[in-house]
Amino acid sequence: MESLHIEDKNILQLRRDIKGSLIRNLGIKDVHSISAVNLETIKEIIDLYDFYVLNNYVKNNIQDGIKVSLSRRMTSAGGKTIFMKKKNSREFEIRISLTILQEYINSNYKGKICGVEGNDVIDGLMLIMEHELCHVLEFSAYGTSNCKGRRFKAMAWKLFRHGASTHEVFSEKHSKNESNIRVGQQVVFIYKGKSYSGVVAGINKRATVMVKDPKGQYKDKKGNTFNKWYVPLTMLKGEGK
Known part of the structure; x- marks a missing residue:
């Protein structure tokens, strides 16, 4: 040793x-x-x-x-x-x-x-x-x-x-204690150098963010299509901040 x-x-x-x-x-x-x-x-x-x-x-x-x-x-x-x-x-x-x-x-x-x-x-x-x-x-x-x-x-x-x-x-613990993100909020985040914008649909250990995408798997009543992202809260910022 x-x-x-x-x-x-x-x-x-x-x-x-x-x-x-x-x-x-x-x-x-x-x-x-x-x-x-x-x-x-x-x-x-x-x-x-x-x-x-x-x-x-x-x-x-x-x-x-x-x-x-x-x-x-x-x-x-x-x-x-x-x-x-x-x-x-x-x-x-x-x-x-x-x-x-x-x-x-x-x-x-x-x-x-x-x-x-x-x-x-x-x-x-x-x-x-x-x-x-x-x-x-x-x-x-x-x-x-x-x-x-x-x-x-x-x-x-x-x-x-x-x-x-x-x-x-x-860590998730840090995320929960430090975040001010709320369900329904418009947010932005960066993944592999690219910026994404979406709406927070739920918060558990991570935020579920619905991001508009022409090839998305999810569709709303207006026909807009989205992809679902699971994003650590520490990565999210309110849009415009």
């Missing part, structure tokens, strides 16, 4: 190398699509980080490897590491939130993850995985892990130059 260390000048290059290998190995075509986030991608990220950064620590010290899973129910954290210690074995699982990563895409990659900016969903997933791999290392070495603790923060900085121990992407 103590031998694991990445020089400050190398971490950016290492991320580029890992990302390049990941895209080539899996034939990823669209780094802005949530479809790029799947179990195969996560497993490949673990193997690449283990080789490039962790000196095969996972391979040599975690006999059964790390299980991976995806969740649409996690809305406050981008990832979660589950550690179970049994009589004769230890189990590790990393769970990734598709909901948070979709918000990251929808926000056009606003907000830092662990204090680091990203440019696409692969960057976001890699940064979350760096954080979760620190949990795996701490659980493996000490039996407990706390990302608010000094030991974890020191490890995250030493390995990945993480300047924060949280995933600062937009």
Whole structure:
């Protein structure tokens, strides 16, 4: 554990190398699509980080490897590491939130993850995985892990130059507390550099926004056609504001 260390000048290059290998190995075509986030991608990220950064620590010290899973129910954290210690074995699982990563895409990659900016969903997933791999290392070495603790923060900085121990992407909780958007309101939002205008038809965890579109699937009594968008409240602005 103590031998694991990445020089400050190398971490950016290492991320580029890992990302390049990941895209080539899996034939990823669209780094802005949530479809790029799947179990195969996560497993490949673990193997690449283990080789490039962790000196095969996972391979040599975690006999059964790390299980991976995806969740649409996690809305406050981008990832979660589950550690179970049994009589004769230890189990590790990393769970990734598709909901948070979709918000990251929808926000056009606003907000830092662990204090680091990203440019696409692969960057976001890699940064979350760096954080979760620190949990795996701490659980493996000490039996407990706390990302608010000094030991974890020191490890995250030493390995990945993480300047924060949280995933600062937009969360539903933040959206609900901060938004003044109301049903029936005319709003605008930007997605992948393009501006859209519509009317808020409902608000739950996200706002349902009806956007006029000649090829839309929904039609009103006047014959206007619309597409339905589910948009994080933090992305919406009242039209004219």
